[in-house]
Amino acid sequence: MRIILLGSPGSGKGTQASMIISKYAIPHISTGDMFRKNIKSGNELGIEAKKYIDMGLLVPDDLTLGMIGDRFLESDCQNGFLLDGFPRTLIQAEALGEELKRAGKNLTAVVNLEVNDDVIASRMTGRRVCSKCGANYNLVFNKPQEEDICDKCHGQLITRDDDKLATVINRLQVYKNETQPLIDYYKGKGILVTVNGEQDAEIVFNNICSTLEKVR
Numbered sequence: 001m002r003i004i005l006l007g008s009p010g011s012g013k014g015t016q017a018s019m020i021i022s023k024y025a026i027p028h029i030s031t032g033d034m035f036r037k038n039i040k041s042g043n044e045l046g047i048e049a050k051k052y053i054d055m056g057l058l059v060p061d062d063l064t065l066g067m068i069g070d071r072f073l074e075s076d077c078q079n080g081f082l083l084d085g086f087p088r089t090l091i092q093a094e095a096l097g098e099e100l101k102r103a104g105k106n107l108t109a110v111v112n113l114e115v116n117d118d119v120i121a122s123r124m125t126g127r128r129v130c131s132k133c134g135a136n137y138n139l140v141f142n143k144p145q146e147e148d149i150c151d152k153c154h155g156q157l158i159t160r161d162d163d164k165l166a167t168v169i170n171r172l173q174v175y176k177n178e179t180q181p182l183i184d185y186y187k188g189k190g191i192l193v194t195v196n197g198e199q200d201a202e203i204v205f206n207n208i209c210s211t212l213e214k215v216r
């Protein structure tokens with residue numbers, strides 16, 4: 001199962017990814033998480049990436065492609081992989097396609113999570129993430145049992161720096177300009193499936209799974 005999760009910021013990619021990877025036993029490859037790891041470690045890539053992320057812009061393609069390399073061909077990807085937040089530009093999509101072609105592999109499906117902008121804004125401002133394990137919460141839709149504490153590892157819950165309303169508005173615009181064209185790109189390849197991401201997370205998950213079962 002080689003899957004791409006496509007969708008605007010806050011559409012629920014990370015939330016769905018954690019459920020999909022445990023069902024299909026495939027690794028979760030998130031370029032957003034990879035950048036945040038580099039930022040946390042304070043290395044050169046992290047410092048450079050943070051400038052763009054904090055403004056709600058995409059990190060340039062050369063840095064993104066350099067970071068991801070051929071991660072999706074590593075040994076833990078034998079059963080497939082789930083890409084979350086990559087590709088995000090046509091250049092990245094072409095680069096991914098070339099690497100997979102060279103390795104003789106195809107994508108199974110590109111799952112497009114559809115969510116309206118007004119729903120996105122309320123989700124993003126309520127989001128909290130665990131500073132230790134990265135688990136996702138929401139003050140309205142998915143509250144932790146104890147305020148500001150992760151249910152899974154008891155780490156401190158924090159607000160992502162790029163979840164300020166002004167940055168969220170930029171991220172949505174950047175998504176429309178640079179990432180939305182990938183919907184037609186993958187539609188043209190006949191592997192795009194669209195799922196309504198506005199429903200309860202469990203319902204979204206069940207719809208994704210039944211769609212994937214039809215195309216695998």
Ligand code: AP5
Nearest residue numbers: 009010011012013014015031032059085123127138141201
């Ligand atoms: P990244 O971390 O990928 O952020 P994003 O795509 O903007 O998406 P988010 O992680 O914000 O949202 P999500 O879709 O995962 O939703 P979530 O499940 O958390 O990227 C961050 C930045 O890194 C980018 O802006 C860019 O600068 C850079 N970057 C990353 N990849 C790049 C690339 N390839 N090229 C260039 N730059 C790159 O859900 C959101 C909230 O909603 C949560 O609180 C959750 O609990 C809640 N929620 C989820 N589902 C539901 C539901 N069904 N109902 C109610 N609430 C829900």
Ligand code: MG
Nearest residue numbers: 013014015032
């Ligand atoms: Mg995410």
